[in-house]
Amino acid sequence: MGDIVELEGGGGGDGGIIINEPFDRALESRYLVYALSTITSRALPDVRDGLKPVQRRIIHAMGELGLDPESNFKKCAKIVGDVMGKYHPHGDSAIYDALVRLAQDFSVRYPLVDGQGNFGNIDGDSAAAYRYTEARLTEIGALLMEGVDEDAVRFRETYSQEDTEPSVLPAGFPNLLANGSMGIAVGMATSIPPHNAAELIDACLLLIERPEASLDEILDLVPGPDFPTGGICIESRAAIREAYATGKGGFRTRARWQVEDTGRGTWRIIVTETPYQVQKSKIVERLAELIESKKAPLLADVRDESAEDIRLVLEPRARTVEPDQLMESLFKLTDLESRFSMNLNVLDAKGAPRVMSLVDCLKAFLDHKRDVILARANWRLRKIDGRLEILAGLLVAYLNLDEVIRIIRYEDEPKQVLIATFDLTDVQANAILDTRLRNLRKLEEMEIRQEDEDLKAEREGLVAMLASPDLQWAQAAEELREIQSAFAKDTALGARRTTFAEAPAAFALSAEAFVTREPITVVLSQKGWIRALKGRIDDLSTVKYKDGDGYYLSLHAETTDKIILFASDGRAFTLAGDKLPGGRGLGEPVRLSIDLGEEHDIIAMFLPKPEGEHLVAASTGYGFVVSDEECVALRRSGKQVLNLDEGAKASVVARVQGDLVAVVGENRKLVIFQTDELPRMGRGKGVKLQAYKDGGLLDAITFKADEGLAWYDTSGRRRDVPDWKDYVAKRAAAGRMVPRGFSRSGKFVG
Known part of the structure; x- marks a missing residue:
């Protein structure tokens, strides 16, 4: 590369200095000076005073x-x-x-x-x-x-x-860690979170007592950052330890919130603390933007009611929304959860930038504290020595007061005469000459002697402290304890603001969270028209149907429920409660919501329970027990649960709620056996429940042995079956004729 000509000095003929230097070298050296200046004089804090x-x-x-x-x-x-x-x-x-x-x-x-x-x-x-x-x-x-x-x-x-x-x-306290720091230099940066000063001083006292104390012992005293805006730190203990051990890491912090009951089953979220260095107005703007763009479907409104304290009001879209679900969704979408990165890059005592651990920072502060104590002690020693010199001269004057007065009164140069007569120093002579007449009293002499004794005792203590590292550290500990009172945890300033909690497990936002939970009564007509009446209705006698149609099935549910329809072809279909047609009209044909042919009918309608089971059986007498969860279908075409032989159809879907199964055939023969004899399956043909020569399966029910077997007439009255134990046999038995007085229809219900 070519040379650059640089003029320094006056720039004129005789005053300039011409330097020939390659451009890249000149740029490199000057940029390095700039970088070092930025690092040491602007961006990075000193580890000693922070x-x-x-x-x-x-x-x-x-x-x-x-x-x-x-x-x-x-x-x-x-x-x-x-x-x-x-x-x-x-x-x-x-x-x-x-x-x-x-x-x-x-x-x-x-x-x-x-x-x-x-x-x-x-x-x-x-x-x-x-x-x-x-x-x-x-x-x-x-x-x-x-x-x-x-x-x-x-x-x-x-x-x-x-x-x-x-x-x-x-720096009487570890300000670097107490207040933290942030800065960007050339090629490096620093980011230090604030901490609780009382906890830091406790850690310093521990290191004074035991310099070999481990990081884990320090973390028992300083569990993590203490941000001025509070919040909840959800970083794991292991991650926090790693950050403090290496000087690099981060802390996830969440806003602090609470649920406020507004009556009648409604509530709202109140945010009282936000993450550190997150502007509240930015959070409100972001929440409003999410509501407008419908990216936060669980949130209906946000209001800022803050005065001196923060108060953000979050209104849920529906009272059925869980508060935890609402907040978890907002934590993912907004700065209500924020991560503060830590980089303990500081200038050490020699002015060199380096990344330190937590323990290194505390020890560097303590070394600085000790240096300050030694410097102040030496300064005090010099002051004491100077004062003792003056006091010694004043005592000489008091002991020879008459001669001193004579010299001052009659000598032309009293200072020199005093020095020569009493072997005084220049400082002592000046002190005597500056003494006022009113101080020449006996009481003053006694005070000087007392002061002399006190100063000598103080001097001995300082000399002993300067010669003993143990006394120096004891002095440091004493001063730290005195300062700690200014950061007492029982005060508003000293109380810890940031608390700690476990990071929540990942969750999937369910579709039910978007639905307003309301009670409904689902009604299915004989011709397959379905509707959802608002509320829980027990008396359905006033419900109207199309001409030639009538009541068939009903159940009480909520809009957030899944409703399972079991068809005669062995398939199970699932409908969402909030998607059902309203009850003001006559409803809609259920076949508009599911792919069910006209040759098949709905034979059962029920709500799936978390651990619920149903007995499903075909007209041929084959069946098994299936869990409600296996009956939930995600597709419009449903889910094949019961496999059927040619010409057969599903005829029984009964909830399992007992340890015995009662099966009755079209031949009016009854057999009872243990429920455990039936297999639990998700799909299949099952096993034979009852043997038939003619006809097939008519009905089946489960019951508890201690409650006995019963059937229900058309009005819903219970009719007990006497001597039901006589019908107990092994599964697949033919059974015996039903007892006299049994339901004319042969079914257990209606």
Whole structure:
């Protein structure tokens, strides 16, 4: 490639410097500088205080302005101006955006800035301009600054080299994990969820006590994220452990909801918490869009009744819809369920970016905490030594007060004379000369001696602590316990907001969920006309039919039920309760809904039960027991259940509700045998129930031995069969003639 000519300096004849450099090398080196600057100076937080440079500069500038929690608010314009003018020359919008986020209780778990005015909301509305808003530090924000004026951290020159700024804040608590962080740099990014500070401090105390504590022990104290917007984390324990062990993973979070009873069997869903960083307005817009496009058939309406607290009202399309089904469908279609990705990519104590585990982050904070303690102790030692030097000089003055007064009164250069006479230092001589006459009293001397003793005792303690790592960690633990009171779990700020639950099993949305559940009475006429009357009707005497037609079969059901029709050709058909013609007219021919020839008839109509069974038998006397589930047909053509010999037809479909079977033939012979003698089949011909010389099977019924055998007349009255035990035999027996007084029709019913 060719060379590029670059001029640096004045650009004129004598002031310019010409550098010949290949273009690709020049681009590579300059882009690398840009990338490193983005990574270390903008996007990634420091593992020690959890802050990005702009956030750190905001907190420091507010501290310099005296904006502590007890002070008056100041305009954000003032804060932004100070930060930009002294520390952060990257534009006022970037600074103000960072300031606003530090004040939003839905963005950070523990706000560091106390904002006054419009600082935006969870709907995504932006904050007012900085000329309208005011701010000061919160008590939590002030905790990050403790010790910054005690040489606790190293200071560096600002960009203008006119001032200094802290390279890191003392950070009294693990802010990185407590408030989390997000950022995108060149070639890397960070995404750290917020956690509960009290739990983090418990974990830190455990690591101080036992540095070798395992990740599982830490997770017993820090079970997972604690998002400012609450919600329910449904990530598995194994996945959470893997994420914290590697520093990379994710957390599925769902909105918190509850069912509100609105009376008369109706209800609605109230959403009170949304997933982290999901705008409430976007959720409402998405739900409205799904309703309009009919992609959420279980949802009828959505309303946002939020004030200070979130309250989204979801109205179901029908009261028969199950709340869990409704919410599961919405979790799949909207951001009511969201996944927060975690990438613990941070700057370590040396300023190098790397991905850390949870334990690594906690230990890095503790190392920083110890360094701060040592720095503050050394600073305090210097202050004590300086004060002890002054106190020693003052004690000399009090012991020789008359001579000191004489020297000050009569000598031309009293300072030099004092130094020479009493072997004082320059500092001690200045202290004596600065002492006021009113302090030259006996009581003051006693106070100086007491102060001297106290400072020496404090100094001994500091020296001992600096020489003992155990004492240093004990000091760190004590300070953490004091700070932990600010995050107490019995307070609104410290209480855990995000809870944990098992991930729900996958479910299939049933068709019944789309149907309004209402009671109906299904009526089938003799000529095969079917209809569904609204409600549960016991007296059908007033039901009208076409001329020449009349009542045949009926049953009580609901619109969500499946109704099985069994035909004389051995096929079972299934009709949906909500698809039946209404009861205002005469109904419709059932053959319009099923493929049944005119030569065959419906012989039974029933509702399938979860564990129900029916005895099905042909006119030839062959049959078996089939489960109701096997009778459900998905096709219009039905399902062949009973296989028939040529010329035969299905003649019996009786629900199994006893341990005995009673079979009567056209020859009026009765035989009774155990139900267990019949096979359970899904389809087939079955086995012989009763032997015949002439005719075939007329009717069959099952009954319980302790209730006895009975038949029912046309009015529905029960007629017991005496001495029924005399008819008990093996299956396929011919049987005996029915007892005197048995039904004239030969059937057990009617």
